[in-house]
């Protein structure tokens with residue numbers, strides 16, 4: 202797979218001698234931010250290969266071999282390849298996290314960790330993705346304004362659910378920062394980009410502000 206030949210540049214986040222060889226196929230502003238942020242938080246070495254986000258490249262046979270739906274990101278660990286950003290976080294936590302940034306399995310905290318992680322992608326990111334598709338990703342002729350209007354409503358319901366449903370903070374599970382915040386953080390980046398975070402969402406605003414004080418989030422946003 203000649204992904205490398207389509208990469209604009211590679212950045213290597215590496216300070217330790219871990220036995221793994223993680224490579225992330227990345228596009229700035231995409232869900233690959235989650236993987237970069239988590240690797241920084243866990244101090245895992247990661248090679249970041251920025252790929253071409255054009256439909257031509259994403260529909261190429263080579264890219265579809267790695268990502269059958271043509272989406273971004275893709276993670277490789279030596280010869281092992283996977284798609285779905287949330288699943289990547291879980292793999293990294295379980296394989297290399299040594300118990301960090303996730304609650305012990307089988308606890309109610311772990312259930313809440315799963316709830317917010319799934320919510321961030323399976324529920325909240327759906328309308329956000331629709332907004333992205335119909336404002337940026339699709340060619341103009343294929344964009345449907347009514348889809349955007351509807352998606353904005355659905356995303357607002359999700360923000361309201363976060364407002365009333367999250368713990369007292371500062372993080373989703375209270376005092377402990379976890380990878381669920383990494384999952385949610387990216388969805389909030391999109392929500393902010395689309396102007397959906399209203400000032401009245403007090404808890405959401407202070408939660409997102411708390412995430413923005415984390416240096417690794419700030420760094421991930423620049424890559």
Ligand SMILES: N[C@@H](CCC(=O)N[C@@H](CS)C(=O)NCC(=O)O)C(=O)O
Nearest residue numbers: 231232271272273274285286287322
């Ligand atoms: N659930 C997937 C969603 C992947 C996804 O939609 N990625 C976006 C970029 S953030 C993409 O590739 N969009 C292009 C498209 O859908 O055509 C994940 O979390 O990895």
